[in-house]
Amino acid sequence: MAALHYTIRPVDPAAHLFEVELELDAPQSGMRFSLPVWIPGSYMIREFARNIVWLRAEADGTSVPIAKTDKHRWQLGKLPAGASSLKISYAVYAWDLSVRCAHLDRSHGFFNGTQVFIAVEGREHQPHRVTIDAPSDPALSDWIVATALPEAGAPRHGFGDYEAASYDELIDHPVEMGRLTRFEFQVRGVPHEFFINGAHDCDTARLAVDLEKACTEQCALFGDAPPPFARYVFLTTVIGEGHGGLEHRASTALLASRNDLPWRGMKKPSEGYIGFLGLCSHEYLHSWNVKRIKPAAFKPYDLAQENYTKLLWLFEGFTSYYDDLALVRAGLISPDEYLKIVAKTVNGVRRAAGRKVQSLTESSFDAWIKYYRQDENSPNAIVSYYTKGALVALCLDLALREKSGGERSLDDVMRHLWAQRGEDSAGVAEDEMPEIIRAATGIDLGRLVHALTEGCEELPLQKVLHGVGVELAWDAESEAPVLGAKTAADGDQLRLVNVYPDGPAHRAGLSAGDTLIALDGLRISASRLDGLLARHAAGDVLKVHAFRRDELIETELVLAEPEAIKAKLSLAARASAPVRARRNAWLGQS
Structure with missing residues (x-):
């Protein structure tokens, strides 16, 4: 024994x-x-x-x-x-x-x-x-x-x-x-196995080819050596609707919608399939960034209580940046498709008022009680260290490329982290990233790192994207006026899910959880809301009837103009040769 x-x-x-x-x-x-x-x-x-x-x-x-x-x-x-x-x-x-x-x-x-x-x-x-x-x-x-x-x-x-x-x-x-479906591929001589549990019609041959490209690209981020394990295993459970992953030292557990897997005869990758490839890419990159390059606070893990760090924006945010970037660099998606993914991330951060009150370091530290335990006020109170962290990685990467004339990038920082803070090191100290960036690139971004991670100001996306010939424009998500709340169907009724600060619903005294039953004396439902709002203009006053629990509320709501918070990214048509060169190097285009 x-x-x-x-x-x-x-x-x-x-x-x-x-x-x-x-x-x-x-x-x-x-x-x-x-x-x-x-x-x-x-x-x-x-x-x-x-x-x-x-x-x-x-x-x-x-x-x-x-x-x-x-x-x-x-x-x-x-x-x-x-x-x-x-x-x-x-x-x-x-x-x-x-x-x-x-x-x-x-x-x-x-x-x-x-x-x-x-x-x-x-x-x-x-x-x-x-x-x-x-x-x-x-x-x-x-x-x-x-x-x-x-x-x-x-x-x-x-x-x-x-x-x-x-x-x-x-x-x-x-x-x-x-009873598992299995296939295998190689990355730099290391076997990678993929298992699927659940009913599916996956084109496993295509998935194997695409994953090999994505994993090879992630491995290349850290140099010429093989990946840091003898074998890697993807464990995937497919269900009707689901999405999630958790990294481990030589494997990952994934939960996915079966409709997100590629099917035989699929020509252009579906949005769901691109998202699934991004999920696999994300968890695979964690084999380096958080499983081996760790916050000092995680060395060792204390599994009996919370382990606090202000650095999840680095370990989750940077990973979220590189997961989709690897897809375009590997040729699995086009630059235009990649910019649509970045725009979606920008939109998610911009919609949430929490970005104005919580910094990335605060978001990281409070993950234990806020990010993983969200409620109806979370969009107003927190920011995601995944999505905003990914945009901070984008800002730092493009700033390094511009300041160095294309000679240095965030890739150099990741390789430096692997060489100096991987495997058996003491990990990354809480305030060490500005010095690590300087050591890796010779460029001092200390003030920028501090502003992006410790503050709540808007990110300088327009400026850094301009440096690689990408144009950022803002549009409203709708031409119709808005309630200043997120709504959802609740049977045949309309429920307020989130009420945004200083918006029409907030000023009218409405709260998350309230059920709207009538606007201007007419019964309202989820299917009727858009049509009703389209008939009005910002500044119009609506009489509102709603239930809070079992009590009737009567109030007036003044409709507001929709905010220009929808990002649109496009390749600049007239970028200079140096700018195009930096853009091509960033996106891995020849």
Whole structure:
């Protein structure tokens, strides 16, 4: 028996239950065990221990006491004299269809180690052996296993023994099991496997070719060496509607709409497929940027509580910048298609009033309580370190290109980060990025970095884009006047989802959650709103009837002009030769 040996079994797919056994030698009375309360890459306390259904312990075959001491820890009681081995058994309820937790039914099984493997405190750095058992139901005998976890006797894609050098490595290799579609491609001699769970009509040959191009481009960002793993695995679950990903050291877990996958005969890439390629590109780049180049605050992770950093704009924002940029550089989308994606990002940031009150460093620090726990006021109070962080990366990249005459770029910064802050380094300190940029490029952008990340002023997009021959124009999203609120259909009624500060709905005393029932004495619904607004002009006064809970509200609302917040990006027709050269280098065009 290995020093630490887990066995995990999909004992009851219909009840969504995994059973886990943890065996260890040389047990001691009072030993403590714990389960993480969050998973790296998803910055919210999730309290995985709530899914433990039951737990018991026995030493040398005899039951011994084990008590819970807080929400995620257990402590062993007094052991019999001379006890040489300990087994802890427990059941895990797995019914969270996401990339963060665990899910089990008769169609497949999936788990992250943070939800199913209890840690032995003080022994986290020992080797950890895992036996993954097959389901006992003969109808599921054709299931296979997909994981980047190193085999220790198990056949490739089979049930059996796997191993990890430490607990940290153990929980960084998610596992998928089921009837999976599989294909493979190579990046610089390293095998990359892609698995799909769920009904689909994917053109896997096309997806393999396109992913190989995107991954090769991301690898090239960091130099000429092979990627920093021996094998990489994409684990994808497809459903009717879904989108999400979570990075790991040699794999990623993805959730996607089946309609976003390419189909045989598809000619031009659909918007959904481009988005899916961007998602794969994003999670793949994380293999460098956050899995190995980390904030100093994450070295090591403390999985018992929040780990605060002001740098998520770097680790998520820069990754969000390069995920789509890699697609145009790899020739998977055109420059015009790429500019449409950037414009969509600009629009998302510009629509949210939260950009005026929360800085990127504040957004990063407060991710634990704000970004991952959004409510009806979030658009007015927060800014996304993903989307605004991507635009900050764009601003820094284009500023470096212009100041250096095209000789330096953000690519140099990423390569410098990999060389100096990758793998076994101490990580990136909270206020270190201006010096890292200067060391990588010889250019001092300290004041700009501070303004873009610590302040709430509008980003200098027009200026930096002009430097690469891209024109930015602003339009209103509609010709009709606006309510100053986001609405949604609620059955046959119209509900206010968000009310924007200083807008017509706000000034009229309306709030998120209110249900509009009549405007100017006429019943209103989601299907009728646009037509009604089109018949009015800014400044018109509407009499509003609404329900707040079960109480009727009567008020007057003054319609406003729509804001010019819709960005349109286009290649400048008359850019100079140096500007065109910088643009081509930026977009990877010959």
